[in-house]
Amino acid sequence: MTKPVPADVVSRLKSVLGEGGWSQDPERLAPKLVEWRGRWKGETPLLVIPRTTAEVAAVVGICAADEVAITPQGGNTGLVAGQIPQGEILLSTEKLRAVRDVDALDDVMVLEAGVTLFEAHQQAAAVGRRFTVGVASEGSCTVGGLISTNAGGTAVLRYGMMREQVLGIEAVLPNGEIWNGLKRLRKDNTGYDLKQLLIGAEGTLGIVTAAALKLHAPLASRAVAIVGLASPADAIQLLARAKDETGGAVEAFELMGRLGFALTVRNVPGLRDPLPTEHAWYVLIEIASGEPGAAEAALERLLAGALESGLIADAAVAQTQTQMKAFWHIREGHSAGQKPEGAVWKHDVSVPVSKIPDFIDQADAAIEKTFPGTRIVAFGHVGDGNVHYDVLKPQGGDDDAHDAAREAGARIVHDIAAGFHGSISAEHGLGAMKSAEALAYKDPVEVAALRAIRAALDPQRIMNPRVLF
Amino acid sequence: MTKPVPADVVSRLKSVLGEGGWSQDPERLAPKLVEWRGRWKGETPLLVIPRTTAEVAAVVGICAADEVAITPQGGNTGLVAGQIPQGEILLSTEKLRAVRDVDALDDVMVLEAGVTLFEAHQQAAAVGRRFTVGVASEGSCTVGGLISTNAGGTAVLRYGMMREQVLGIEAVLPNGEIWNGLKRLRKDNTGYDLKQLLIGAEGTLGIVTAAALKLHAPLASRAVAIVGLASPADAIQLLARAKDETGGAVEAFELMGRLGFALTVRNVPGLRDPLPTEHAWYVLIEIASGEPGAAEAALERLLAGALESGLIADAAVAQTQTQMKAFWHIREGHSAGQKPEGAVWKHDVSVPVSKIPDFIDQADAAIEKTFPGTRIVAFGHVGDGNVHYDVLKPQGGDDDAHDAAREAGARIVHDIAAGFHGSISAEHGLGAMKSAEALAYKDPVEVAALRAIRAALDPQRIMNPRVLF
Structure with missing residues (x-):
């Protein structure tokens, strides 16, 4: 917990912002003091809501003069507790809307x-x-x-x-x-x-x-398919072939394991499996091109070649906009699809693209060995090397017991990612949740440099002090 | 000039690198102590040529211990005197070749x-x-x-x-x-x-x-044209249309004014004007696509539409690989094409893309007013807002007189670019040449932050000390 904010700082902040520029109303504050999944709760002596850049500067100036810490918050959608204050002044950007x-x-x-x-x-x-x-x-x-x-x-x-x-x-x-x-x-x-x-x-x-x-120019053609294949290794080969044949026109390449795919199709209303038989792994691929008709042609050619060479087992190409959305809904429904299954550990790791198959193999084996019966839902943006590696509790298992082992599970998964020179936070950041853990994985020379930079720009460490190094 | 390097530092560096890892041979040093156009010359007490990262670390460690400055040098192709030592240890990366x-x-x-x-x-x-x-x-x-x-x-x-x-x-x-x-x-x-x-x-x-x-995937189709048009404003409209119609498949978009175009076609052996009549401005446009045939189709469609609407006056599409290279040679020959004309001031500015026509108008007017008779060769990567704005001496004028006014000319051009929130060094960097001048254009808040960062990572300022802020 950050040290208490002096009362005169609070009153100076109120006075510089005027009515509407701050709040201490518990009802107004409540939604900003809890992370949206309810996993972290916070507190603050004062919410400041500056309307202009000049007002933000006035707030930071007052805080800097008295070494008072600030937690900035945008839409409060972060997943790693970077935006929830623990006694700091809470600065919301909600009125900077121009x-x-x-x-x-x-x-x-x-x-x-x-x-x-x-x-x-x-x-x-x-x-x-x-x-x-x-x-x-x-x-x-x-x-x-x-x-x-x-x-x-x-x-x-x-x-x-x-x-x-x-x-x-x-x-x-x-x-x-x-x-x-x-x-x-x-x-x-x-x-x-x-x-x-x-x-x-x-x-x-x-x-x-x-x-x-x-800003980017719009694209004239777009085509989406869901592909059934045998393994992540085959998916990586398909990705390489797709990049090769389309010259970088691959807009998305998302891998999904059978369990997550099946749970989503079963548990999310309105979805159905577009392929007639089951497959161990699936890929959603989207191609987009500036040339009318080119995306459809490229996707057809890619899939025909991959089928013929045995790289993939089956594929369904979306024939309408509605079908395109339905295919994407299967990928996007992966969180909702798991929900009825109870407690889950979520990991957001990245490794070099070619290492994804080995990462999944090793993580599966290690998790099964230490936590027998747990169920793996691996999916994600494998075109970027980013795997959302989720571990569900054993079928019929206890939620609390699974939750209690979360950190031990994370250490196993993160150690394996680190072994492939990967990252423990591909896209979610570190926040207050993972900053301490990250120290175990970062090069100490790098951490020392990052700390020196932070101390140079914020010698009092008043900006989001519990976050990062 | 940097303070003298102590003799014992020189001998420790020699001893840690061993034979072949250093040189004081004037012949060996000579090509590294002069900028390739001959505009800057330098000196060094010792050239170090580490073979491994560990040897680089040993060199920097020895220098850091005694506060001895180092100038690193790669291929010595820089244009702004960032790589030429003035008494510092000269570290060449030429043996880090793995x-x-x-x-x-x-x-x-x-x-x-x-x-x-x-x-x-x-x-x-x-x-x-x-x-x-x-x-x-x-x-x-x-x-x-x-x-x-x-x-x-x-x-x-x-x-x-x-x-x-x-x-x-x-x-x-x-x-x-x-x-x-x-x-x-x-x-x-x-x-x-x-x-x-x-x-x-x-x-x-x-x-x-x-x-x-x-690395990037190769592209299956590629098409190049040279277009004649009336003004930079029309060129910017053509660029917007090209981006719009091709969904980002524009690989290059290079503007050239009549004078530079004509000098290049006249002075560089083997070149000829691909268009039958003269135009005030030219654009070289290249489209590339992952889909076979798509680049050619997109370019044809774009040019047909632009001709029909009167946005461009004429266009020649390269029909062979040889012709494609010849078109590019006109653009790339712009420096060589000017050479016979004598002294020239070169500027490497950028402005927001839409401001290029205004920038060129204002700069032309201001330069003509202060330096009547000088001749402007404006060309460059206008798709990036980057203009190489060259000012030739008046026809038959004196080289030395023109050279002597170089800084006054630069100040005029740079002031106008800055007025459009532009940059005085779009791609060449600042080096020892432009660092002091850049202070006049940078936000002082930013400069203070950059200085704090540098001091945090290099408190003794031993790394390329005469460069940047």
């Missing part, structure tokens, strides 16, 4: 931190463009949070993480100064790229108040 | 810092892949230099700068410790992305010794 500019000629939009991803997509579509980051929480998650956590999602394979979508950033640094880094340049080699440091910093190096984001 | 791995399944290759870009392209091609960074100096420039300067080039529009091609870095930090950041992950959200800080740091935060680089 759309400052959307420009289809420059392929850029400038949005304030509190704009939701859903609105970002709408703004892009309004000028005939796309914003390519897509995550399930798009109705709530915000530009500031997406940047501060370097969000991933389903389109990383082709377009990269949030990091690659940011042209410029405006932020309030830990000393309360406003950094105007809202450039719209595709090229600018004039010193260290400071924005890269703030992206993924989980609010520890400053508060992002606005960003200039890249 | 190809540690090339993996087409993971789409990654791990190369040591001294590997040339030419060899990087060959290694990628040997496994049926492409490495997408392309610059004119590929025979000499090296992986370490490309990373340390965040190189740009002709394929940035589609694939991004060098920054976006790096998955992992191994480097020796200013304290002499080896950071093993050679990950091959597409996703890893576990703290600040330290490699992003080293990319483009021009050797001031450590010495890159190896890197894991992204």
Whole structure:
């Protein structure tokens, strides 16, 4: 728990923000003090709700003067307890909602931190463009949070993480100064790229108040298939062949094991298995091209060749938009599909793409040995090397007992990922949940450098102090 | 000039590297002490040529212990005096030449810092892949230099700068410790992305010794045209239309003004104008697609529509590989084409893409007003907002007089770029040449942060001390 905030700091913050700019109302605060799954709860002496970048700077300035800590919060959709205060001032970006500019000629939009991803997509579509980051929480998650956590999602394979979508950033640094880094340049080699440091910093190096984001041109053709195959190794071969044959037109490549696939099709209303027989593994593949008809042609050719050579066992190509959505729904329903099965450990690891088969083999064996009867649901963005490796309790097993072994299970899975030079947090970040654990896996030389950088920019460690190193 | 290096440091460096690991032979040193155009000359008490990362660490450790400065050098192709020592120890990466791995399944290759870009392209091609960074100096420039300067080039529009091609870095930090950041992950959200800080740091935060680089799938079809049109504004409209219609398949989009085009066609042997009449402006456009035939179809459709609507005046599509190369040769010959014209000021600016026409208008007017009779050759990667804005001396004018006014001219051009929130160094970096000037254009809040970061990682400022802030 962070040290108590002096009463005069609270009153100075109230006075600089004025009515509507702060709250201590428990009902107003409640939804911001609990993580959305209910796994973490927090507290704060004061919620501040600045309306402008200048107000954010005023808040940080007052806090910096008295060494008072701040936890920034966007849409409160994080999964690793990075946004829940434990006694710090809670700064919400919810009123930083301006759309400052959307420009289809420059392929850029400038949005304030509190704009939701859903609105970002709408703004892009309004000028005939796309914003390519897509995550399930798009109705709530915000530009500031997406940047501060370097969000991933389903389109990383082709377009990269949030990091690659940011042209410029405006932020309030830990000393309360406003950094105007809202450039719209595709090229600018004039010193260290400071924005890269703030992206993924989980609010520890400053508060992002606005960003200039890249827009992309729409694509004329799009085709989706669900493929049945024998193993993750075959899936990786299919991915390589798909990239090779389509020249990078693979928009998504998602692996699903039989158990997760079957649970989803069974437990999520309205879904059905598009293939007539069962398969050990499945891939959802989406191809998209700027040329009309090219995606369909490329997918047909790829699947025909893979069937003929025995690399895949069967495939169903979506014939309509509705079918396309239904196929995606099977992949996206993987969390909902597991829910009726009770307690589950979730892991968000990444390894080099070619190591996915070995990772799954080794993790399966180790988990079965230590926790016999548990059931593995492995799925995810394997085109990026990212596996959501979920471990369900044994059939009919006890929820609490499974929950109690969560950390021991995580250590096994994370050790194996680390053995392949992988990551224990591919896209979710570290937050307060995984920061201590990450120290066991990071190069100490790197950790020392990261700590030196943080101390240089935030010597009092007032920005999200319980997060990262 | 940096303070003299103590004799015992020189002898300790010699002894740790052994024979072949250092040189003081003036003939051996000479080519490394002069910038390739002869514009800057330097000196050093000792050239060190480490063969391994461990030897680099030993060198930096010895220098750090005695506060001795180091200038790292790759292929010595830099344009801004970032690689020429002025009394520092000169560290060449020329013996760090190992190809540690090339993996087409993971789409990654791990190369040591001294590997040339030419060899990087060959290694990628040997496994049926492409490495997408392309610059004119590929025979000499090296992986370490490309990373340390965040190189740009002709394929940035589609694939991004060098920054976006790096998955992992191994480097020796200013304290002499080896950071093993050679990950091959597409996703890893576990703290600040330290490699992003080293990319483009021009050797001031450590010495890159190896890197894991992204490979891309080859493309099945490719089409190139040279287009004649009336103005940069029309070119920007054509670019927007091309991006729109091809869904991001525009591989290159290069603008050329009449003067530069005419000088190149006239002065470079073997070139000829592919269009029957003269035009005020030209665009070289290249479309590439993963689908066979799609690039040709998309380019034909784009040009037919643009001709019909009057957006462009004429176009020639390359019918053979030879013609494709000849078209590119006109663009690439722009430096050679100017040479017979005598003294020239070169500028490497960027502005938001939509501001290119205004930038060129204002810069032309201001330069003509202050330096009447000078001749503008404007060309470059306008798809990235990057203009190489060259100013030739007046016809028959004096070379020395023109050279003497170089800084005054740069200030005019850079002020106008800055007025559009542009950059004074889009892709060449700052080096010792532009670092002081850049201070006039950078946000002081940002400069303070960059200085704090540098001081945190290199408190003695021993790494390339005359470069950056």
